[in-house]
Amino acid sequence: LLYKPVYDFFVPGNGLLDKIWSIVAVSIAAQLVTLPLCLYYFHQFPNYFIITNIIVIPLSNLIIYTGILALALGNIPWISLVVAKALSLMVWFLNAFIHWMGSLPFSVTRGIAITLPESLVLYLILISGAVFISGKKKKWLFVSISLMILLSGSFLRERFGQASKCIFTVYDSRGTGLYDFTAGGKSILVGGLTALKDPFFQETMVKSRWNTKVSGLFEFQHPLPSYCNNSFHYDGFSKKGNYIGFRGKRIAIISKPVPEKVVRKLEVEYLIISGSPKLKLKELMKHFKPGLVILDSSNPPWKVKAWMMEAHGLGIRCYSVSVSGAFREEF
Structure with a gap:
């Protein structure tokens, strides 16, 4: 639902750029879909998720294929050892890279608190916005803006409520x-x-x-x-x-x-x-x-x-x- 609208925002000029943009589009779409749950359950947002996923997504796929190859060649001593070493090295690099990205300044925005109703409203905003972009129907834009105003009102009410709590x-x-x-x-x-x-x-x-x-x-x-x-x-x-x-x-x-x-x-x-x-x-x-x-x-x-x-x-x-x-x- 969200991948195509995001992907269509930019038309790459060559094959390599198209592959990179495809990963970026998948990352943005996936992050938007999981955003309400991420904020509700984990109260944080990964600021460098696009940069991270450009490396993590292709490397994860390569690890999966290498793992399958390691199982298939398990009975061939020398080849299986080389494949296993390569698999171990890739997993180590993946973990090290994720840890390094997480240690960078401003890598994560923490302390974001939303309620369950607010997370549901956020989902409705994303859905109505995606439907509007896909179908260009103005009523869905009105629905999305109305929900944004409702969500902003909820945040303001909580903000003012803190003063007396x-x-x-x-x-x-x-x-x-x-x-x-x-x-x-x-x-x-x-x-x-x-x-x-x-x-x-x-x-x-x-x-x-x-x-x-x-x-x-x-x-x-x-x-x-x-x-x-x-x-x-x-x-x-x-x-x-x-x-x-x-x-x-x-x-x-x-x-x-x-x-x-x-x-x-x-x-x-x-x-x-x-x-x-x-x-x-x-x-x-x-x-x-x-x-x-x-x-x-x-x-x-x-x-x-x-x-x-x-x-x-x-x-x-x-x-x-x-x-x-x-x-x-x-x-």
Whole structure:
């Protein structure tokens, strides 16, 4: 459907140029067909796909034919060895070339987030546009333009919606506490940032950010570096010691036993227990009146189980990210 309209845009002057243009046309058509799925599932776009495919497509075909030849000549010792070596060399070069292209600056545009309805609308735009180019019927051009306006309106609505959206997340970050505060498309990350080196966690967190359409990231270790005087304030977010304020929500992070002296109970929306401190919830409740107790990933399973049982006995709402997965609250 898309190959012929793309191919007809240019008439090559010789046979070699025609072969190259045919590969380019196939690449563009294939990329357009897979574009909505690529953006929806992988949230990225390969910027150098045309240059890459000029090498990859013919080389892939050559590898397939060489592989078939290697199987056919498998019983002939010397010839099969030469063919196998050639096949191995071609596969190595293909992988090396793709890796090199991927390592070039600006090779991939990442962080593109679209919803399922938006991906379907994008498909309809491509189909109606292709039908218009093939048949020159103006009604399909009108349909395509109307869908583009609809898609643009959806993007604008999401963009303006970010300004009022606040999300608090406690990640299941495998042995460390990591907390994400998102507002207006910007995010502040607090906690054990070493978790970001974990490939599995990177994929989980990045997908979460794509789904919430976060456009920026500021990272601060917990506790904050000494030059910040262990406190930080930025656009509705404030942190002093183990206490955080975020868009009207109060959060306390407890990583060690609290002093016995009690002046008055501190009301907080979220009380995070981190770092496996030696304490009982009953004693902790003398100091805090939490809306929800959150046990992050830095606590061992046996302690989490004990705290969950104690919380149930005390009638306290308690959530464990290692048991139930990442905690996410939108307000």
